[in-house]
Amino acid sequence: MFRRLMTFEEAKQVINEQLNLGVLGEEETPLLEAYNRVLGENVVSALDIPPFNRSTVDGYAVKAEDTFGAEENQPAKLATLGMVSVGEQPKIRVGKGETAEIVTGAPIPEGADAVVMVEDTDKTGFELRVFRAVTRDENVMKRGADIKKGETVLKAGQVLGASEIGVLAALGLTKVQVFKVPVVAVLSTGAEVTEPGKELPDGKIYDINAYSLSTAVRESGGKPVYLGVVPDDKAELRKALKHALASADMVLTSGGVSVGPKDFTPQIVNSLGEPGVFISGIAVKPGKPTTVALIGKKPVFSLPGHPTSALLQFHLLARPILQLMSGRSATEVKTVKALAVARMFSAKGRRTFVMVKLKRDKSNRRVVESVETGASGAISTLAKADGFVEIPENHQFIDAGEEVVVTLLKGAL
């Protein structure tokens, strides 16, 4: 068990090394349910698209050479055969000196190799006069011009949105292989918390973290399993953690990681399997007691009890791992620049994260002000914080008026 308090950078590096676990495998999902899932394999087209030569305009299908030399004063004259519609194999065959009316999207009939636009023609009875020459393949989209059979259309790792799902539909698919969604068990510990929905005993407060972290898991593309508040008892906690490890791909606990006599979560986690706890405290503020373990192939993050600190450390440490396990290539964090309205201090020797609220000042400039995480209430902080500002270990403070980068906590995926 690693005992030294790591720097934030060391912790990030060790987490990246120890928890480089890869994806959890693939599964098939209906294409209509695939929104925001991650493609689990390269998708190769089984067909040419379009599957036939098609007209890109409304007009007349012709043999291009029949129009050569045609001009305003010297139209080519062709015999009209009938009409080619969309959605059906043309029964017409265009011979020399012949033409067939055609609409956009319809298959080019046999014998024709170009389309004259309707505005360059004049039809009288069965005679079509063409006032402009076309070259071979003009106004024709050739079979396979959009996608060729055998072409790789989408790649494993792409997140499926409206466009990608449209592309898969175009290939005729109704199912798709996607990476499995990591299941994350979320539980809270601590003698002072009680589950929402239950009666509140004297001296207790309602647990926030199992709800907020479950939601953060969902927001990050994972599937939360809410395990609620575990009674403040070693045997119960051990049982709950074993259950969590058996039923999920990752475990998040919160509370019970500081130095009090009843804060035994890290010891119990460490006893549940190899390699065990590899980070036990990080030189950050807030979130110093955060511990990280790997039990078999399952990461366990023991986060602080303070709700905003727990969400922050989830965001900084657990979320990138969850996303790697989902097959999402990179953690995209959203940042905005803003001016500090007041001096923000760092904790000596610790990477400091100051929770902030974004505002506009009188000149409509984007500014941030600190949202206290200490003496002020847990809920006020949670409700107010839009994101955080990071202060390096070797900086004492950020001065009023300095430009800072704010990492947004909301809508992070």
Add this chain to the structure above:
Amino acid sequence: MFRRLMTFEEAKQVINEQLNLGVLGEEETPLLEAYNRVLGENVVSALDIPPFNRSTVDGYAVKAEDTFGAEENQPAKLATLGMVSVGEQPKIRVGKGETAEIVTGAPIPEGADAVVMVEDTDKTGFELRVFRAVTRDENVMKRGADIKKGETVLKAGQVLGASEIGVLAALGLTKVQVFKVPVVAVLSTGAEVTEPGKELPDGKIYDINAYSLSTAVRESGGKPVYLGVVPDDKAELRKALKHALASADMVLTSGGVSVGPKDFTPQIVNSLGEPGVFISGIAVKPGKPTTVALIGKKPVFSLPGHPTSALLQFHLLARPILQLMSGRSATEVKTVKALAVARMFSAKGRRTFVMVKLKRDKSNRRVVESVETGASGAISTLAKADGFVEIPENHQFIDAGEEVVVTLLKGAL
């Protein structure tokens, strides 16, 4: 039935007037399932938080006046009574000259009104020496200091993320009133398209739009009902539209809105109820044939058949209405600035939307290039387009090197 081709601005205005339908009502949802839902009512706290005066530090609960005058060289001496833990009603009563050990988060015992930090004390046997005076309420968070009973904590219309759901949990809630999710029926028309998953007949292509638009609905916070491809027949289309209107809050159709003899969707929509079609064509490119109707209280958007144009017009016209119906206060569109790599032309007299792909140039500047929506393939366009650039009616083109605003189509919610 409105017949004049409207400008884009006119169309937006008429849509805002005609389709200002409000939300669909509220429903209760479990808090754990409430991620990304919209709060349907103001939430008022039924309790004080914290529900008791609590210590914000580890230390000793005292009567503040017992420490007055205490200094490094002249400590106050108090008799220790025992320990107050978190999560339980203290049994100890602190009298004059007495103190009780207390941990962060524990209730202040009766008789005490302040907490001395442990580092300002020294304990020997049952005697505590206090080296620093505290004032009344020092290191104490008072009952209700975070949230007062009766206080409005969250407001109707707020979108529920990890923080908001944490706040609701703090109030002891496990359920929450949210606005109903609009149900949107999506169907495709057109003789040339066949449903993915079926065999592809000669002369047909697979339908993209029912899939891409269903996904766009989901991405915008609606619930899609996929109705697939409706056979190219008036009676069948009429039946499908009646079914769609009966089973959904909004209907999206695509294809079948241009001038061909089989493009009868708008006429049928118009016959299904009052007030009927109120926009029949818009001076935009692409998407000119777009029609918009209101049948009873249900908006019907008939979008173009071209997949990118359909998604674009959904984004421009239908999505804001869908979001209003969801109770989301405003459509937040994501935009980025970039330089045009080549000249982009507008269609004369029409508001032009050029589908573009974002890239980085050699100097790592963000640039955009046009993704052709005309002759090039539907799928290539769909796969490549990151967003669009808007060119006003009175502009002929955007020049190479000009800075443009790109509205992103992906991850729009």
